[in-house]
Amino acid sequence: MFPGASPVDESADAPFADADYVAVGAPLDVSTSFRPGARFGPDRIRKFARTFEDYHASTGTHFSELNAADYGDVHAWHDAAEYLDYLEGVLTDVHWADAVPLLLGGEHTVSVAAVRALDPDVFVALDAHLDLRAALDGDPLSHSTVTRHALDVADEAVVVGARSGNEAEWERAAEDDVTVVSPDEAADWTPDVDGSVYLSVDVDAADPAYAPGTGTPEPFGLDSAAMRDVVRDLAPQAAGFDVVEVNDRDDGQAATLAAKLVREFVHAHADA
Numbered sequence: 001m002f003p004g005a006s007p008v009d010e011s012a013d014a015p016f017a018d019a020d021y022v023a024v025g026a027p028l029d030v031s032t033s034f035r036p037g038a039r040f041g042p043d044r045i046r047k048f049a050r051t052f053e054d055y056h057a058s059t060g061t062h063f064s065e066l067n068a069a070d071y072g073d074v075h076a077w078h079d080a081a082e083y084l085d086y087l088e089g090v091l092t093d094v095h096w097a098d099a100v101p102l103l104l105g106g107e108h109t110v111s112v113a114a115v116r117a118l119d120p121d122v123f124v125a126l127d128a129h130l131d132l133r134a135a136l137d138g139d140p141l142s143h144s145t146v147t148r149h150a151l152d153v154a155d156e157a158v159v160v161g162a163r164s165g166n167e168a169e170w171e172r173a174a175e176d177d178v179t180v181v182s183p184d185e186a187a188d189w190t191p192d193v194d195g196s197v198y199l200s201v202d203v204d205a206a207d208p209a210y211a212p213g214t215g216t217p218e219p220f221g222l223d224s225a226a227m228r229d230v231v232r233d234l235a236p237q238a239a240g241f242d243v244v245e246v247n248d249r250d251d252g253q254a255a256t257l258a259a260k261l262v263r264e265f266v267h268a269h270a271d272a
Contacts, residue, residue: 002104002262003049004063005070016097020066021266023102024094025073026087026110030080031142032215037247041255042073042104044213045243048252049259056263059271063263066270068102076106080141084113091117095239100269102262105244107215108143111200115150118239121195123150123157126205126227128218130165130180132172143215143245150198151177158193160186160230161205161222183207187226191233199234201227201243201261203254211257213250224257231264236272241265 001007002023008015016022025042032038054062071094074087091114094101103114108131115123125131125147136142141149147157160181165173173180181189204214207221235241243258 002046002068002070003052004054005068008069008071014097016069016094016099018067019069019097019099020270021068021102022094022099023068023070023104024090025104026076026106027073028076028080028083028106028110030078030107031109031136031139032107033136033142033144034216035247035249036215037249038105038107038215038245039076040248041106041244041246044246044248044252044255045104045259045262048255049263052260052263056267059267061267061270063266066266068266080109084109084141087113088117091240100238101240102266103240103242105242105246108146108202108244109141110244111146111242112141112149114240114242115153115198118198120154120198120239122193122197123147123154123200124160124193124197124234125157125200125202126160126222126230127162127202128164128204128221129202129216130159130162130169130173132165132169154198160189163220164218183220183222186222186230189230191230193237196239197234197237199231199238199241199265201231201258202245203243203258204245206257211254213247213254214245215247227261228264231261232268235265235268238265238269
Protein backbone atom coordinates (compact mmCIF):
# COMPACT_ATOMS: atom_id res chain seq x y z
CA MET A 1 0.00 0.00 0.00
CA PHE A 2 1.36 3.41 -0.95
CA PRO A 3 1.65 5.31 2.36
CA GLY A 4 -1.20 7.75 2.82
CA ALA A 5 -3.43 5.99 0.29
CA SER A 6 -6.49 3.84 0.95
CA PRO A 7 -7.03 0.34 -0.45
CA VAL A 8 -9.30 -0.08 -3.45
CA ASP A 9 -12.31 -2.34 -2.87
CA GLU A 10 -12.41 -4.28 -6.14
CA SER A 11 -15.68 -5.93 -5.15
CA ALA A 12 -17.50 -2.60 -5.05
CA ASP A 13 -19.77 -1.58 -7.92
CA ALA A 14 -17.69 1.59 -8.42
CA PRO A 15 -14.28 0.80 -6.85
CA PHE A 16 -12.71 4.14 -7.83
CA ALA A 17 -15.68 6.38 -7.06
CA ASP A 18 -14.22 7.93 -3.90
CA ALA A 19 -10.69 8.37 -5.24
CA ASP A 20 -9.11 11.36 -6.93
CA TYR A 21 -5.82 9.51 -7.50
CA VAL A 22 -5.27 5.77 -7.93
CA ALA A 23 -1.85 4.11 -7.70
CA VAL A 24 -1.55 1.05 -9.93
CA GLY A 25 1.52 -1.17 -9.80
CA ALA A 26 2.70 -2.60 -13.12
CA PRO A 27 5.68 -4.89 -12.46
CA LEU A 28 6.38 -5.80 -16.09
CA ASP A 29 10.02 -6.78 -16.61
CA VAL A 30 10.35 -8.64 -19.90
CA SER A 31 12.38 -6.42 -22.23
CA THR A 32 15.01 -4.92 -19.94
CA SER A 33 18.18 -4.85 -22.02
CA PHE A 34 20.86 -4.51 -19.33
CA ARG A 35 20.04 -4.84 -15.61
CA PRO A 36 16.70 -6.54 -14.89
CA GLY A 37 14.74 -6.00 -11.69
CA ALA A 38 12.05 -3.49 -12.69
CA ARG A 39 9.50 -6.05 -11.49
CA PHE A 40 10.48 -5.02 -7.96
CA GLY A 41 9.85 -1.34 -8.66
CA PRO A 42 6.26 -0.97 -7.40
CA ASP A 43 7.03 -2.61 -4.05
CA ARG A 44 10.21 -0.60 -3.57
CA ILE A 45 8.51 2.69 -4.40
CA ARG A 46 5.84 1.98 -1.79
CA LYS A 47 8.42 0.83 0.76
CA PHE A 48 10.67 3.87 0.49
CA ALA A 49 7.73 6.27 0.68
CA ARG A 50 7.12 5.22 4.29
CA THR A 51 9.47 7.77 5.79
CA PHE A 52 7.93 10.86 4.17
CA GLU A 53 6.01 13.39 6.22
CA ASP A 54 2.30 13.56 5.44
CA TYR A 55 2.39 17.37 5.38
CA HIS A 56 3.68 19.20 2.29
CA ALA A 57 4.96 22.64 3.23
CA SER A 58 4.95 24.14 -0.28
CA THR A 59 1.22 23.54 -0.80
CA GLY A 60 0.04 23.32 2.80
CA THR A 61 -1.67 20.00 2.07
CA HIS A 62 -1.62 16.57 3.70
CA PHE A 63 -1.16 13.64 1.34
CA SER A 64 -3.54 11.47 3.35
CA GLU A 65 -6.33 14.01 2.77
CA LEU A 66 -6.01 14.09 -1.03
CA ASN A 67 -8.17 11.01 -1.69
CA ALA A 68 -5.44 8.74 -3.04
CA ALA A 69 -6.14 5.03 -3.33
CA ASP A 70 -3.92 2.05 -4.14
CA TYR A 71 -5.23 -0.64 -6.49
CA GLY A 72 -2.24 -2.86 -5.82
CA ASP A 73 -0.29 -4.52 -8.62
CA VAL A 74 -1.61 -5.76 -11.95
CA HIS A 75 0.20 -9.10 -12.05
CA ALA A 76 2.52 -9.24 -15.06
CA TRP A 77 3.13 -12.12 -17.43
CA HIS A 78 5.49 -12.68 -20.37
CA ASP A 79 3.21 -11.62 -23.24
CA ALA A 80 3.76 -7.85 -23.23
CA ALA A 81 1.07 -7.11 -25.82
CA GLU A 82 -1.62 -8.97 -23.87
CA TYR A 83 -0.45 -7.42 -20.61
CA LEU A 84 -0.62 -3.90 -22.03
CA ASP A 85 -4.16 -4.56 -23.26
CA TYR A 86 -5.24 -5.70 -19.80
CA LEU A 87 -3.44 -2.85 -18.04
CA GLU A 88 -5.03 -0.37 -20.44
CA GLY A 89 -8.44 -1.65 -19.34
CA VAL A 90 -7.66 -1.08 -15.66
CA LEU A 91 -6.35 2.44 -16.33
CA THR A 92 -9.34 3.23 -18.53
CA ASP A 93 -11.63 2.33 -15.62
CA VAL A 94 -9.66 4.68 -13.37
CA HIS A 95 -9.87 7.46 -15.95
CA TRP A 96 -13.59 7.00 -16.57
CA ALA A 97 -14.13 7.33 -12.82
CA ASP A 98 -12.60 10.83 -13.05
CA ALA A 99 -9.56 9.75 -11.06
CA VAL A 100 -5.94 10.32 -12.04
CA PRO A 101 -3.89 7.13 -12.49
CA LEU A 102 -0.48 6.98 -10.81
CA LEU A 103 1.30 4.12 -12.56
CA LEU A 104 4.22 2.52 -10.71
CA GLY A 105 6.54 0.53 -12.98
CA GLY A 106 7.90 -1.81 -14.03
CA GLU A 107 9.74 -1.25 -17.23
CA HIS A 108 8.90 1.82 -19.29
CA THR A 109 6.78 -0.20 -21.71
CA VAL A 110 3.88 0.03 -19.24
CA SER A 111 3.49 3.72 -20.12
CA VAL A 112 2.14 2.65 -23.51
CA ALA A 113 -0.98 1.25 -21.82
CA ALA A 114 -1.55 4.50 -19.94
CA VAL A 115 -1.17 6.70 -23.00
CA ARG A 116 -3.66 4.54 -24.89
CA ALA A 117 -6.11 4.71 -22.00
CA LEU A 118 -5.90 8.48 -21.47
CA ASP A 119 -5.43 9.72 -25.05
CA PRO A 120 -3.43 12.88 -24.16
CA ASP A 121 -2.53 15.68 -26.54
CA VAL A 122 1.10 15.71 -25.42
CA PHE A 123 3.37 12.98 -24.07
CA VAL A 124 6.10 14.34 -21.80
CA ALA A 125 8.80 12.00 -20.58
CA LEU A 126 11.70 12.62 -18.27
CA ASP A 127 14.13 10.10 -19.70
CA ALA A 128 17.80 9.57 -20.41
CA HIS A 129 16.85 7.88 -23.67
CA LEU A 130 14.83 9.07 -26.64
CA ASP A 131 12.91 5.74 -26.79
CA LEU A 132 12.12 6.36 -30.46
CA ARG A 133 13.23 3.00 -31.81
CA ALA A 134 10.84 0.97 -33.91
CA ALA A 135 12.17 -2.15 -32.18
CA LEU A 136 15.13 -3.38 -30.16
CA ASP A 137 16.48 -6.83 -30.95
CA GLY A 138 13.34 -7.47 -32.96
CA ASP A 139 10.98 -6.50 -30.12
CA PRO A 140 8.52 -3.74 -31.12
CA LEU A 141 7.35 -3.45 -27.50
CA SER A 142 10.79 -2.95 -26.03
CA HIS A 143 11.20 -0.37 -23.29
CA SER A 144 13.19 1.62 -25.86
CA THR A 145 10.13 2.15 -28.12
CA VAL A 146 7.87 4.02 -25.69
CA THR A 147 8.02 7.53 -27.16
CA ARG A 148 7.42 6.17 -30.66
CA HIS A 149 4.32 4.32 -29.44
CA ALA A 150 3.13 7.40 -27.56
CA LEU A 151 3.23 9.36 -30.81
CA ASP A 152 0.68 6.93 -32.26
CA VAL A 153 -1.77 8.54 -29.81
CA ALA A 154 -0.46 11.97 -28.79
CA ASP A 155 0.09 14.85 -31.19
CA GLU A 156 3.56 15.57 -29.88
CA ALA A 157 6.21 14.35 -27.50
CA VAL A 158 8.69 16.15 -25.27
CA VAL A 159 11.67 14.26 -23.84
CA VAL A 160 13.37 16.03 -20.96
CA GLY A 161 16.86 14.93 -19.99
CA ALA A 162 17.55 12.86 -23.10
CA ARG A 163 21.21 12.16 -23.76
CA SER A 164 21.15 8.76 -25.45
CA GLY A 165 19.80 7.38 -28.71
CA ASN A 166 21.01 5.88 -31.96
CA GLU A 167 21.39 7.93 -35.14
CA ALA A 168 17.92 7.08 -36.44
CA GLU A 169 16.35 8.15 -33.14
CA TRP A 170 18.07 11.52 -33.19
CA GLU A 171 16.92 12.02 -36.77
CA ARG A 172 13.35 11.20 -35.73
CA ALA A 173 13.68 13.55 -32.75
CA ALA A 174 14.49 16.41 -35.14
CA GLU A 175 10.98 16.27 -36.62
CA ASP A 176 8.35 18.85 -35.69
CA ASP A 177 6.32 16.63 -33.35
CA VAL A 178 9.24 15.91 -30.99
CA THR A 179 11.03 18.31 -28.64
CA VAL A 180 14.19 17.32 -26.81
CA VAL A 181 15.23 19.24 -23.70
CA SER A 182 18.81 18.37 -22.81
CA PRO A 183 19.94 17.93 -19.20
CA ASP A 184 21.82 21.24 -19.44
CA GLU A 185 18.64 23.04 -20.53
CA ALA A 186 16.21 21.36 -18.12
CA ALA A 187 16.82 23.53 -15.06
CA ASP A 188 15.83 26.67 -16.99
CA TRP A 189 13.12 25.06 -19.12
CA THR A 190 9.61 26.44 -18.72
CA PRO A 191 7.01 23.98 -20.02
CA ASP A 192 4.88 25.46 -22.76
CA VAL A 193 2.54 22.71 -23.92
CA ASP A 194 -1.02 22.95 -25.20
CA GLY A 195 -3.74 20.55 -24.15
CA SER A 196 -3.77 17.56 -21.87
CA VAL A 197 -0.50 15.92 -20.85
CA TYR A 198 0.56 12.45 -19.91
CA LEU A 199 3.65 12.78 -17.72
CA SER A 200 6.07 9.86 -17.54
CA VAL A 201 9.18 9.72 -15.38
CA ASP A 202 11.77 7.13 -16.28
CA VAL A 203 13.98 7.26 -13.23
CA ASP A 204 17.07 6.92 -15.43
CA ALA A 205 16.51 10.56 -16.40
CA ALA A 206 18.31 11.25 -13.15
CA ASP A 207 22.05 11.09 -13.10
CA PRO A 208 23.09 7.70 -11.68
CA ALA A 209 24.58 9.55 -8.72
CA TYR A 210 20.97 10.25 -7.64
CA ALA A 211 19.29 7.04 -8.83
CA PRO A 212 21.66 4.15 -9.50
CA GLY A 213 18.93 1.53 -9.18
CA THR A 214 17.71 1.39 -12.76
CA GLY A 215 18.13 -0.83 -15.79
CA THR A 216 20.16 1.35 -18.17
CA PRO A 217 21.89 4.16 -16.25
CA GLU A 218 23.39 7.07 -18.22
CA PRO A 219 25.81 9.63 -16.72
CA PHE A 220 25.46 13.43 -17.11
CA GLY A 221 21.78 13.43 -16.19
CA LEU A 222 19.27 15.51 -14.28
CA ASP A 223 19.49 16.24 -10.60
CA SER A 224 16.53 15.47 -8.38
CA ALA A 225 15.51 19.11 -7.91
CA ALA A 226 15.26 19.67 -11.68
CA MET A 227 13.02 16.60 -11.95
CA ARG A 228 10.86 17.85 -9.09
CA ASP A 229 10.40 21.21 -10.76
CA VAL A 230 9.31 19.70 -14.09
CA VAL A 231 6.82 17.44 -12.30
CA ARG A 232 5.42 20.36 -10.30
CA ASP A 233 5.12 22.56 -13.39
CA LEU A 234 3.32 19.97 -15.53
CA ALA A 235 1.13 18.35 -12.89
CA PRO A 236 -1.79 20.80 -13.32
CA GLN A 237 -2.15 19.80 -17.00
CA ALA A 238 -1.61 16.10 -16.50
CA ALA A 239 -4.32 13.49 -16.96
CA GLY A 240 -1.99 10.79 -15.66
CA PHE A 241 1.46 10.17 -14.26
CA ASP A 242 3.92 7.34 -13.98
CA VAL A 243 7.34 6.60 -12.61
CA VAL A 244 9.11 3.59 -14.06
CA GLU A 245 12.37 1.64 -14.39
CA VAL A 246 13.12 1.46 -10.66
CA ASN A 247 14.88 -1.78 -9.80
CA ASP A 248 16.52 -3.36 -6.76
CA ARG A 249 20.16 -2.69 -7.67
CA ASP A 250 20.81 0.06 -5.10
CA ASP A 251 20.12 0.92 -1.48
CA GLY A 252 16.82 2.64 -2.24
CA GLN A 253 18.03 5.86 -3.84
CA ALA A 254 16.03 5.36 -7.07
CA ALA A 255 12.91 4.20 -5.24
CA THR A 256 13.09 7.10 -2.80
CA LEU A 257 13.34 9.61 -5.63
CA ALA A 258 10.50 7.91 -7.51
CA ALA A 259 8.23 7.84 -4.47
CA LYS A 260 8.92 11.49 -3.70
CA LEU A 261 8.07 12.47 -7.27
CA VAL A 262 4.73 10.65 -6.97
CA ARG A 263 4.00 12.69 -3.88
CA GLU A 264 5.13 15.93 -5.52
CA PHE A 265 2.87 15.24 -8.49
CA VAL A 266 -0.20 14.63 -6.32
CA HIS A 267 0.36 17.68 -4.12
CA ALA A 268 0.94 19.96 -7.13
CA HIS A 269 -1.99 18.54 -9.08
CA ALA A 270 -4.37 18.82 -6.12
CA ASP A 271 -3.18 22.32 -5.29
CA ALA A 272 -3.94 23.48 -8.83
